[in-house]
Amino acid sequence: MDSRIPDPISSASEGQSPPVPDDSLRNRLGQDDLARLGALLDLPADQVTFSALFTRYAESYDAVVGTNSQYRRLQQEVADILQGCSAVADIGCGTGNQTILLAKKGIHVDGYDSNEEMLKKAELKVQQEGLEHLVDLHLADASCFTLPPNRYDGAAMLNVLYALDDPYHALDQAYRALKKDGILVVSGPKPDQDVRILTSGLLAELLQTGRLQDRQQDLQIVSMVNQLLDANIKNHFSTERMKRILLEYVGFSDVLAADTLPGKEVYMKQAFLLAVKKGIVYAGLPMDDLVIRQALPEELPSLYRFRYHYLNERKGHTPPFYRHPLTDADAFDEHAYHLIASHHGKLLGTMRLVEDSPRDKLPADAFYPLDHYRQQGARIIEPGRWIRMPYVRAGVGLKLLFEAFRFSRAKGATHWVQILEADEYDLYKKIGVPMDTPLTVSVNGIERQAYLEIVDLENPPRFLRRAL
Numbered sequence: 001m002d003s004r005i006p007d008p009i010s011s012a013s014e015g016q017s018p019p020v021p022d023d024s025l026r027n028r029l030g031q032d033d034l035a036r037l038g039a040l041l042d043l044p045a046d047q048v049t050f051s052a053l054f055t056r057y058a059e060s061y062d063a064v065v066g067t068n069s070q071y072r073r074l075q076q077e078v079a080d081i082l083q084g085c086s087a088v089a090d091i092g093c094g095t096g097n098q099t100i101l102l103a104k105k106g107i108h109v110d111g112y113d114s115n116e117e118m119l120k121k122a123e124l125k126v127q128q129e130g131l132e133h134l135v136d137l138h139l140a141d142a143s144c145f146t147l148p149p150n151r152y153d154g155a156a157m158l159n160v161l162y163a164l165d166d167p168y169h170a171l172d173q174a175y176r177a178l179k180k181d182g183i184l185v186v187s188g189p190k191p192d193q194d195v196r197i198l199t200s201g202l203l204a205e206l207l208q209t210g211r212l213q214d215r216q217q218d219l220q221i222v223s224m225v226n227q228l229l230d231a232n233i234k235n236h237f238s239t240e241r242m243k244r245i246l247l248e249y250v251g252f253s254d255v256l257a258a259d260t261l262p263g264k265e266v267y268m269k270q271a272f273l274l275a276v277k278k279g280i281v282y283a284g285l286p287m288d289d290l291v292i293r294q295a296l297p298e299e300l301p302s303l304y305r306f307r308y309h310y311l312n313e314r315k316g317h318t319p320p321f322y323r324h325p326l327t328d329a330d331a332f333d334e335h336a337y338h339l340i341a342s343h344h345g346k347l348l349g350t351m352r353l354v355e356d357s358p359r360d361k362l363p364a365d366a367f368y369p370l371d372h373y374r375q376q377g378a379r380i381i382e383p384g385r386w387i388r389m390p391y392v393r394a395g396v397g398l399k400l401l402f403e404a405f406r407f408s409r410a411k412g413a414t415h416w417v418q419i420l421e422a423d424e425y426d427l428y429k430k431i432g433v434p435m436d437t438p439l440t441v442s443v444n445g446i447e448r449q450a451y452l453e454i455v456d457l458e459n460p461p462r463f464l465r466r467a468l
Helices: 024-028 031-041 050-065 069-081 097-103 116-129 167-177 195-208 212-231 239-250 297-314 331-335 371-375 395-410 422-431
Strands: 087-091 108-113 135-139 152-158 178-189 254-258 271-277 291-294 336-343 346-355 380-388 415-421 438-443 446-456
Touching (some): 031 050, 031 212, 050 116, 050 212, 069 097, 069 152, 069 178, 069 271, 087 167, 097 108, 097 116, 097 152, 116 135, 152 167, 167 178, 195 212, 239 254, 239 271, 239 297, 297 336, 297 380, 331 346, 346 395, 415 422, 415 438, 422 446
Parallel strands (some): 087 108, 087 152, 152 178, 380 415
Antiparallel strands (some): 178 271, 254 271, 336 346, 346 380, 415 446, 438 446
16 A cells, blocks of 8 residues: 555545544434444543444445445446446545445556555455456545646545545646546435435345345444534535536546436435546647637626636635625626636636726725826726646646736737735746735735736836737
8 A cells, every 4th residue: 555645644444434523423423322322332422432433334334335325336337338448547435445446347456545444444345356457545634635647547536525625736737647438436425415315225125135134333334434424514516616616727628427417326326426537638728829818798798607616615704795605706807808818719728908987996995095106097807817727738827817917008008017926936936927016915815925016018018018
C-alpha cells in the first residue's frame, strides 16, 4: 500500500466520512445513543469516538451493505461502464469491493482512500484474490490530492463527493487524470435521500435471505452510521445538478449513463449515477480555436451561474448582491460589458468590465475614493470577475485580459482600476502587475488584505503592451 500521498482523514462506506473531531459524537448524540453505540462497539460511552466507530463500521459495511443486491447492482453497473478500460482510478475505494471487481476483469486499478483501516482491509482482500499485480492502493484525501495527468482511461467516485471539503478539486483531478475519451462514473446521495428507506431495504433483504440473526449488530451499526452521515453531509447533488457541473464546469463532453434512464435507478432511487466522457482535452486546445467576444443578453443567465459556481462553490466567496440562488449578479452588471471565452459554445472563461456610472459608481469606490480621477477627466472601467476554469490552459486567461484591454480602449476608457485580493498576489506578479499599493478591504464584514491598481490605458505597463 502506497501511503506517500499526505493528509489522511477518516473515511466511511465506499467513500469518505466527514472529517469531524472525535469528541463530536458526545456533542451530537444523547447519553442513550452513546450508551447504545458503546454496547455495539464494546466500549464505555465516554470512549465512543468517530474513529472507533468507523473502524468497526468497515467490518459491518462489508457484511451488510457489501452483500446487498442493490449495492452489488451498482458495482456491476460501474464495472460494465468501465469494461473496456485498461487503467482505472477508484477514488474513495474504501474496503476495495469495486476495485477488486474491476481488477478481476483484467483492469489495472489504483485505489485511493483516506481511511487507513479501510485500505488495510482492501489490501487483505486483494492479496486473498491474488490481484496484487493489478492493484495499487494509496492513502489520500480526495479534497487535496494530486493525480498524475493523462494516466487513466477510467475513474470511479462512489459515495465520495458528499463528504469532501472540496468536491470540485476531486472532480478536477479526475478530469485531469483521464486520457482523451476517458470515462468518469460518479454516484452519491440525492438531496432528498431518506436513510430510513435504505435501512428498510437492508433489513428486508437480510430477512429474506435468513441472515438477520447473524447480522443484527452489523445492521444496527450501519443504520446508526447512516444517520450520523446524513446529519453531516456537506454536499448534496441531484442528478441534474451533477450533470451541469460535470458538463459545464469540469470539462466533460458527453453523458454515457444516468440514473434517470429506465432501469438505471441506484440504491432504491436514493442516489444519483452519472457516467461522462472526456471528449475534448481543453488543456491542449489551440488558442486559434478559442472565441473571445462580448456576451449576448440571452447568454447572461448562464454566465451568472458560471460565475456563481466559480466564486461561491469553488472559492467560497459570498458576494453581497446575489439576487437568487446559484446566480452571481449585482447592480454593477447593469452597466457592465461581459467578455466570454468559449469553444463551440462551451463557456471556458469570462471577464466583467464595469463602466463608471453616476448612480452606482464603481465597486472599487467602496474601498478607495476615485473622484479625484473623475475630476481630472478620467473615463474609468473596472475589470473584474476574471475567471478561467481549471481544466482550461492558462493562456486562455491571459488572452481574455488582453482582449479586455483592447475592448476598454475601443470604448474610450482612459484608466482601469482594480482591487486585487492578496491571495492572487503570485499570479498577478507573475504576469507583471506591480501590486505595490496595499490596502485593507472589508467584504461582508471580513477584513482582507488587497492591492489597489490604477492603470493608465494610454501608457500601459509592460505586460499589457503585448496586447497592442
